[in-house]
Amino acid sequence: MVVLGAGPAGLVLGNILLDRGIACVVLERAERTQVQARARAGFLAAETVRILERHGLAEGLHKRGQLHSTCEFRTEDGRFRLDYSGLAQGERHTVYPQQHLVADLVTRFLDRGGEIRFGSEAVAVRDADTERPEVAVREADGRPGLWRARYVAGCDGRHGAARRSLPAGTVRHHRDHGVTWLGLLAEAPPSLDAVGYAVHERGFAGHMARTSEVTRYYLQCERGTPADAWSEERIWDELELRMRAREYGPLRRGRVVQRCVVDLESDVLEPLRHGALFLVGDAAGLISPSAAKGANLAVLEAAVLARALIDDLTAQDPEGLDAYSARCLTHIWRAQQFSHWMIGLLHGPTGTDGDSLFHNSLRRSRLTSLRTSRSHQDWFAEQYVGV
Numbered sequence: 001m002v003v004l005g006a007g008p009a010g011l012v013l014g015n016i017l018l019d020r021g022i023a024c025v026v027l028e029r030a031e032r033t034q035v036q037a038r039a040r041a042g043f044l045a046a047e048t049v050r051i052l053e054r055h056g057l058a059e060g061l062h063k064r065g066q067l068h069s070t071c072e073f074r075t076e077d078g079r080f081r082l083d084y085s086g087l088a089q090g091e092r093h094t095v096y097p098q099q100h101l102v103a104d105l106v107t108r109f110l111d112r113g114g115e116i117r118f119g120s121e122a123v124a125v126r127d128a129d130t131e132r133p134e135v136a137v138r139e140a141d142g143r144p145g146l147w148r149a150r151y152v153a154g155c156d157g158r159h160g161a162a163r164r165s166l167p168a169g170t171v172r173h174h175r176d177h178g179v180t181w182l183g184l185l186a187e188a189p190p191s192l193d194a195v196g197y198a199v200h201e202r203g204f205a206g207h208m209a210r211t212s213e214v215t216r217y218y219l220q221c222e223r224g225t226p227a228d229a230w231s232e233e234r235i236w237d238e239l240e241l242r243m244r245a246r247e248y249g250p251l252r253r254g255r256v257v258q259r260c261v262v263d264l265e266s267d268v269l270e271p272l273r274h275g276a277l278f279l280v281g282d283a284a285g286l287i288s289p290s291a292a293k294g295a296n297l298a299v300l301e302a303a304v305l306a307r308a309l310i311d312d313l314t315a316q317d318p319e320g321l322d323a324y325s326a327r328c329l330t331h332i333w334r335a336q337q338f339s340h341w342m343i344g345l346l347h348g349p350t351g352t353d354g355d356s357l358f359h360n361s362l363r364r365s366r367l368t369s370l371r372t373s374r375s376h377q378d379w380f381a382e383q384y385v386g387v
């Protein structure tokens with residue numbers, strides 16, 4: 001088995017397979033230090049944690065992660081909190097930075113004798129329609145290499161070799177949501193004990209805890225804004241303004257240690273299997289970070305594929321592999337619809353033309369419904385904390 005990419009998807013898959021004695025190698029373009037330093041997601045759904053627990057991969061997150069159960073909306077109509085865990089039968093998120101999870105998964109895989117070829121970039125997957133697919137690679141020293149295996153798992157993200165190797169006719173559903181966020185990581189303790197979503201006429205602002213010393217913030221900005229365009233002072237002033245710090249209390253400021261610009265985009269490829277090549281995680285579909293689903297889908301899909309591969313390779317039962325694409329697409333579309341709904345809830349057009357006014361009033365009405373309707377809150381909680 002060849003696994004492309006040592007992100008959450010590739011490493012969960014690799015660990016589960018290795019535990020069952022299935023030989024696999026993970027090819028990773030980046031160096032180990034880079035892979036373990038990529039700060040991205042942080043909110044792990046309860047089902048994600050159960051999957052990791054089931055496979056003995058949850059020790060670190062139980063030791064250092066923090067349980068999370070509340071979100072707070074701040075809008076022109078005031079603020080309200082949802083105890084989504086209470087609404088969703090006690091299901092909670094565990095806040096654990098993605099780079100810590102990746103570091104745990106790398107360590108466990110290597111400790112158990114697994115092989116990760118850091119610095120080895122997959123260039124193309126060939127002969128996926130045969131029983132002997134091959135992966136062409138460029139090794140760290142620039143030399144070409146070749147791997148052959150019964151199956152290849154494309155866990156190498158949206159710009160990886162798996163996507164580039166798909167046959168003509170693969171369907172790509174795509175949406176550019178037309179919204180851009182400046183993603184910030186601040187060396188500052190969280191300012192609220194909840195995820196904060198601020199809807200403001202100047203644009204969206206978000207607050208998400210990562211650790212007791214680090215907080216992720218998002219600020220909606222103009223498309224095309226360079227990541228370093230705003231000074232730290234402007235960032236904090238803008239965050240305080242949009243999060244209505246004057247009414248609800250100041251933010252705990254700190255050094256901004258990482259910035260990225262995220263154009264909110266979604267895509268889903270279909271099908272997720274092409275002969276011996278399977279797409280997993282961001283390679284299978286990209287989801288905007290508005291509902292914190294990407295890493296959770298990656299883990300879920302990896303577990304579904306691992307189960308199917310084990311059945312096929314150890315019991316000659318191909319049913320799971322045949323059903324992989326349809327099974328995962330059901331989960332993916334469920335997450336996509338919620339993420340899309342969240343984008344509509346949190347952003348409005350800035351114009352004063354009739355169309356913009358109409359959309360903003362709809363958004364406001366949606367927030368009112370979420371604030372006042374118990375059944376709407378139940379639906380939200382189930383979608384928000386589930387995968």
Ligand code: RFL
Binds near residue numbers: 010121122262280
């Ligand atoms: P990854 O994590 O991108 O890992 C892919 C790995 O493949 C390697 N690679 C290659 N290796 C070999 N050959 C090639 N040709 C290769 N091309 C690439 C890469 O170096 C990398 O190591 O994909 P994976 O495993 O599918 O995991 C997906 C998640 O990383 C992603 O969905 C989340 O980070 C999305 N996301 C969030 N998801 C959540 O569930 N909750 C969150 O709170 C959350 N916040 C976020 C996010 C993504 C963000 N960015 C990237 C826009 C916040 C941000 C800012």
